[in-house]
Amino acid sequence: MKVWWTIVFLSLAAWMWAQEATFYAEVDKNAVAKDGVIRLDIVIENGDMQSYEAPAFTDFDVLRTSQGQSTNITIRGNQQVMVRRITRSYLIRPRKTGQLTIEPAKVRIEGQLLETDPITVTVSGSGSNPSPSPSPNNLPKKNIFVRAFVNKTSAYVGEQVLLSYKLYTGQNIASYNEPTTTYAGFWKEDIAIKNPSVKREVINGIAYRTAIVKQVILFPQQSGTLDIPAADMTVDVEYNFFSTRRIELKTNALSLDIQPLPNNAPASFTGAVGDLSLTTTISGDSAAVDEPITLRMTLKGRTNFDLLGDPVLTLPNGFEVYDPKISANTSKSGGVLSGSKTYEYLIIPRQPGTYKLDPISVSYFDPKTEAYQTLNTPEYTFTITGSGAQGGGNVIGINKEDIELLGEDIRYIKTETDWTRGSGTILGTPLFWTLSAGPLAAWFILFLFVRWRDNREVDPLAQKQRKALAAAQKQLRLAEKARKEGDNKGFFDHIRLALWHYARDRFVIPQHELNKDTITAALQEQEVATSLIEQYHQVLDTCDMALYAPIGGSEAKDQLVADAKQVLQDIQTAAKA
Amino acid sequence: MKWLLTIGAIMALVVAVAQPNDLFEQGNTAYANEEWATAIEHYEAILDTDYRSASIHFNLANAYYQIGDLGQAILHYERAWQLDPTDEDIIFNKKLANLQIIDKVEPKEPTFIGAWWQSFLLTASTNVWAFTAVLFFFLTLGLGTVFLLVKHPFWRPFSFFGGLSTLVIALLLTFIAHQRYGVTYPGTPEAIIMAPNVYVKSAPKAGSTDLFILHEGLKVTVQEQEGDWLRIGVENDKQGWVKAADLAII
Structure with missing residues (x-):
């Protein structure tokens, strides 16, 4: 048990001593009269001095030197810290007037050479040493002041800049009012400081207690040189135990160089400058019609969410979405505005199908890389089941008449039908071509025939020649007719005419030249066989004789007609032309 | 062997019944009794033969409309209309069905x-x-x-x-x-979108960019074929490629 406690104590002690060595010089005042005395303390904290070199004191006389050592326990934050302090004190007097410098002291601690800052002292020419006790009318205003500073002097439009006001005081402050000024051209976020943490700082040899009294996060809204005018501040300083004095202070003015954002902003850029990350979750990738799907999208990062436009969710037709539920939380810790913003979309599918949700894009400008960055949600695919509402929520662009129609039901089926088979149209079928082009073709053929026939009818002799046999056969039929009527003469006359006219027409012999010799000559010319020519004459002779010596039997008459037919037929075949 | 006979018997029965008029009457009776699926079966059986009529497509479209199959309904209203473009019932039901579709494409106003x-x-x-x-x-x-x-x-x-x-x-x-x-029967064939929704792509490839989305029942023109893909056009001059399986040519 004892051992355990010892270990705890030792480790605690070790931890507490683990402080960095500091080395500084401070004066009780840095403005004195010519014969005034200044107290200079050279302090080493938490260090083992290996060698020490005092300041040169070129312009000062050292009146007295002393050395002291102390160990203090101070509370820093919520920790107790032990500070071991070695102090060398010098009482010095300036040798001349004007701006004098106390040169640095040097020390070697743990092998490291440290130097104090040089201290400038103003020595005035007048002989009287100012009274060390302050009076109300002559308050030492010089050991209290406030400074404004920014964490960067150049920034992009929209990039956050931290502006801090630090109060330096050598006196006890009862209370103060925050510095106020105007911030034209900026969007600002104040950081409330409830308990300013007090630090010790040495400026030109004089130790001050310092505290950040106000911090503002600024978002430049326009490019160019933006000025922050000097801020006014009032401080109530403890004057004595009972009363305070109000002191008015003014900070320094600041000027920031603000650059415009590059022109190549993506379409999804809505003004975020800083850094962002995007996470999305979805309640499910399948749903029934009218069953809502929740899409939750969270943007997180260091930017001004108030200036950020909402990302655009584009949904395919057949979906409805309500305005998103937006929740945001921001933090200003560490002087940086950061936070997260969550959009919760309730998406209601109205039609079945498989739909893709286009990725939602959010862009921001990253001042570190000096480039736009784009974040995308994953591409979600939904499968919607069920059946859509009849004429549901998506009736856009239809007129009043159509809306009235929507209320109606479809008309009843037809109970009568007639059937077609195949393609149902005759256009382009062979039947149609036959029926339309056929008549035209038929007429054209008829036209050709008529023209051909007309050409032949131009020569009457040729016509007669062509019809010679038909005419002769007609005469023979007339002969048969005459025979039936008992006209014996007519019978033989018709046969004779048949033979005579046939020869006349067939061989184109003029009527006045028509006799047996010319016929014979014509037949010979046509290279008709002699026996056939004789047969022809024989039939003619029989007819001639019968006019005077009638041949009796009907058989003979039959024979005569048959012979006549035969001989004409044979001549028709035998003749060349 | 036995099942072969059974199938043969059924086939013979089907052939015997498969007179278009009988099927038509049976479909009409089923429709009157609100047995939509049975009516569709009968009407489709007629269309498996080469018998066609405006009435059969009209009745089939009505039956599909009743079961909420908008794509098939509009397809058959269009086919009925092709066969009888002046029938008022067909025009009325076709218009009513087209009011149900999601995409509103303004038809070009004729002069x-x-x-x-x-x-x-x-x-x-x-x-x-x-x-x-x-x-x-x-x-x-x-x-x-x-x-x-x-x-x-x-x-x-x-x-x-x-x-x-x-x-x-x-x-x-x-x-x-x-x-x-x-x-x-226009020179460029027309088709009806049968899938609940289709993404119209910029190229005949599955991975190509989605141009826009169309829904069931919309009439599009078919301009070109490339493998399984058809290049389609919508009335407002938008174009793109879709899978042939998502469409039915009227």
């Missing part, structure tokens, strides 16, 4: 002359126009024959000018018949 010409074309079916043309071709033949054969001082000029007129009329009627055919 006054265009509308008049179309209604003139629709006064008769393609076949009526075609047969009238055939009649005039025969009239031309008749008058032409008179012209060739009869040399009468009145009939000859009458038949000449008459024949010429009937020929012009016949050719005009043939043209009209083709125009009339083009009203219901």
